[in-house]
Amino acid sequence: QQQVKQSPQSLIVQKGGISIINCAYENTAFDYFPWYQQFPGKGPALLIAIRPDVSEKKEGRFTISFNKSAKQFSLHIMDSQPGDSATYFCAASRGSEKLVFGKGTKLTVNP
Amino acid sequence: NAGVTQTPKFQVLKTGQSMTLQCAQDMNHEYMSWYRQDPGMGLRLIHYSVGAGITDQGEVPNGYNVSRSTTEDFPLRLLSAAPSQTSVYFCASSPDWAGELFFGEGSRLTVL
Numbered sequence: 001q002q003q004v005k006q007s008p009q010s011l012i013v014q015k016g017g018i019s020i021i022n023c024a025y026e027n028t029a030f031d032y033f034p035w036y037q038q039f040p041g042k043g044p045a046l047l048i049a050i051r052p053d054v055s056e057k058k059e060g061r062f063t064i065s066f067n068k069s070a071k072q073f074s075l076h077i078m079d080s081q082p083g084d085s086a087t088y089f090c091a092a093s094r095g096s097e098k099l100v101f102g103k104g105t106k107l108t109v110n111p
Numbered sequence: 112n113a114g115v116t117q118t119p120k121f122q123v124l125k126t127g128q129s130m131t132l133q134c135a136q137d138m139n140h141e142y143m144s145w146y147r148q149d150p151g152m153g154l155r156l157i158h159y160s161v162g163a164g165i166t167d168q169g170e171v172p173n174g175y176n177v178s179r180s181t182t183e184d185f186p187l188r189l190l191s192a193a194p195s196q197t198s199v200y201f202c203a204s205s206p207d208w209a210g211e212l213f214f215g216e217g218s219r220l221t222v223l
Contacts, residue, residue, distance in 0.1 A: 009151065032209055043115075043201050043214030044154070089154060096208050098144075098169075103153035 003027055004092050006102030013109050019077040021105045023090035028071065030092040034099070035064065035075050038087045047088070048075070080109045113137050117202050117215035124192040124222045132187040132218050134202030140213070142205045143185040147171065147198040148217075154201070160185055192222045 005024045013019045023033075034049035050057045050064040050073065057064045063076040077084055090102040118133045136143065144159035156169030160179040174196060176188040185204075189196060199219050203212040 006153075034211070036212075041216070043203075043216050044212075045214065046211045049211075093209060098156065098159065098208050099212065101154045103151060 003100045004090060004102045006090050006105060008105060009103070010106045011108070013080045013107065015080065015082060015109055015111050017080050017109075019075075019080045019084065019107055019109070021075045021088050021090070021107070022072060023074065023092075023102050024070075024072045025092050026071065027092070027094065029094045031095065032093045033064070033066065033073050034091050035062075036089040036091065036101075038089065038104075040086075044087075044089055077107075080107075082109045082111050085109050115202055115204050115213050115215035117200075117218050119218060120216070121219050122221070124189075124220065126192060126194060126222060128192050130189050130192065132189075132200055132202075132220070134185045134187065134215060135183050136185075136202075136204040136213070137183065138204060138206075138213065139182060140204035140206050141182065142208055143179065144169070144203050144205075144212075145175070145177065145185070145187045146201045146203065148201060149198050157187065157200075189220075192220075194222045196220065197222045 035047045036044035037047040038044040048059050048062050061078045066073045085108050088105045091099045093099045115136045141162045145157040146154040155171045158177040160166045166177050199217045201217050202215045205212045
């Protein structure tokens with residue numbers, strides 16, 4: 001059973017555009033929602049994370065939007081750059097339990 | 112500042128061979144884990160450890176063994192390699208499950 005569903009599987013955006021990646025979850029007990037960024041040939045690295053007590057968190061060009069009632073959260077990348085081309089994973093966890101990862105989105109930002 | 116170090120980076124095995132993927136971290140993290148990454152499948156947890164001497168199975172443990180004799184090291188053993196184990200393997204550590212996972216750079220394994 002896939003607990004975190006991520007879409008789209010791949011995304012192509014023009015430089016300067018907005019990239020949007022969505023994730024949906026089933027377990028309402030989840031209380032930590034991070035996004036990981038993975039460049040080719042590298043391991044994933046934490047990009048930004050949110051807890052359900054806020055609806056939005058922004059760090060530079062990266063924003064997480066969280067909709068608790070819809071059980072959805074999304075990553076928005078404003079003014080997308082070719083250097084943002086990477087695979088993005090959403091994840092969720094409850095308390096001290098293990099992270100559950102989405103299947104990933106490969107983002108390509110064309111110059 | 113080494114972080115999480117994995118060796119080897121690349122390995123080719125024949126079916127039936129055994130090998131060990133090494134993982135070491137220098138951040139004194141209690142939690143360590145092994146994931147495999149396959150196209151379209153995301154990151155799947157193989158085994159994890161919450162401290163020295165304690166290990167447990169993840170989502171896809173079959174065909175793999177782990178041990179945790181020290182806080183720093185968490186090797187992953189393939190007992191009898193199969194083509195289905197062709198994948199990229201990542202080791203990760205964290206101070207706790209609810210916090211940031213620190214990943215190594217991965218080990219690409221091909222089983223012929």
